[in-house]
Amino acid sequence: MMLCKGRISVIVSFSLALALLASCAMPAGQQEGGEGVDLRTRLIAANLLAGSLAEGLNSAIRLNAVVPGSQRAQLIKETLDAVERSLDGAGMALRAGLPQMATRQISAAELQLDGLEPLLQSPAGTETTGDAP
Amino acid sequence: MNAATVAVIVQSVAALAPYLAQLGVLAAKAKAGEAVTESDLRLAEEARRHAFAALRESVTGSVTGPAF
Numbered sequence: 540m541m542l543c544k545g546r547i548s549v550i551v552s553f554s555l556a557l558a559l560l561a562s563c564a565m566p567a568g569q570q571e572g573g574e575g576v577d578l579r580t581r582l583i584a585a586n587l588l589a590g591s592l593a594e595g596l597n598s599a600i601r602l603n604a605v606v607p608g609s610q611r612a613q614l615i616k617e618t619l620d621a622v623e624r625s626l627d628g629a630g631m632a633l634r635a636g637l638p639q640m641a642t643r644q645i646s647a648a649e650l651q652l653d654g655l656e657p658l659l660q661s662p663a664g665t666e667t668t669g670d671a672p
Numbered sequence: 673m674n675a676a677t678v679a680v681i682v683q684s685v686a687a688l689a690p691y692l693a694q695l696g697v698l699a700a701k702a703k704a705g706e707a708v709t710e711s712d713l714r715l716a717e718e719a720r721r722h723a724f725a726a727l728r729e730s731v732t733g734s735v736t737g738p739a740f
Contacts, residue, residue, distance in 0.1 A: 580708050583698055586716035591691040593723035598684050600730040612731045623724055630717055 578638055578645070582629050585648050589622050592655060615658055622651045690719055 596615060599605050605612050629644035694716060701708055 579710075579713055580698065580702065583708055583713050583716040584695070586713075586720040587691045587694055587698070590716070590720035590723040591688050593720070593727040594687040594691070595684060597723070597727045597730050598687060600727070605731075607731055616728060616731045619724055619727065623721075626717070626720065630713065633713075 578633060578641055582626070582633060582641065582645055585629070585645050585652075586626055589619075589626060589648065589652060592652065593619065596655075611658060615655065618651055618654055618658075622648050625651060694719065 596605065600607060600612070605615065625644045625648035629641045629648065632638070632641035632644055694712075697712070698708065700706075701712075
């Protein structure tokens with residue numbers, strides 16, 4: 540039951556974040572311009588998506604849907620570390636006037652966030668707490 | 673759907689409220705053709721860092737950020 544509730548929590552958070560992100564996405568034509576403002580919008584959206592995902596996963600952990608110390612938890616942590624580095628790097632690059640580098644860092648963060656999706660879809664009951672078999 | 677499940681969903685939505693609010697601001701500015709500001713970016717970064725710190729603490733019991 541706890542696993543079920545945790546998964547619901549994560550899925551609700553994830554779905555809401557994606558839906559809202561999609562609804563506020565800039566039109567493709569505007570993004571192609573590569574202007575700093577559009578890039579900043581994309582970076583803000585990526586930060587908010589990452590933050591909302593982190594909140595959802597945090598709820599799942601509180602409900603024991605993800606067991607702290609497990610392989611899955613470690614994988615989530617490693618992925619989130621990568622997302623944080625990329626988003627921090629993107630912010631630094633944008634402020635330093637390096638939009639191309641910022642774009643690459645944002646893309647990297649978005650890819651890492653996509654990588655979290657399979658973890659959210661893991662079947663209930665497959666959580667392991669030990670080391671690799 | 674039982675009461676416990678509803679409570680979990682409500683809790684999740686409540687946790688997301690600050691992000692939803694900021695996304696709403698972002699959407700409104702995009703529709704109005706207004707530029708987002710450095711302040712908007714800093715707020716989003718701060719919210720993300722706060723959420724990640726809390727999650728990292730839950731996952732590992734450590735609040736330390738990524739090691740560079």
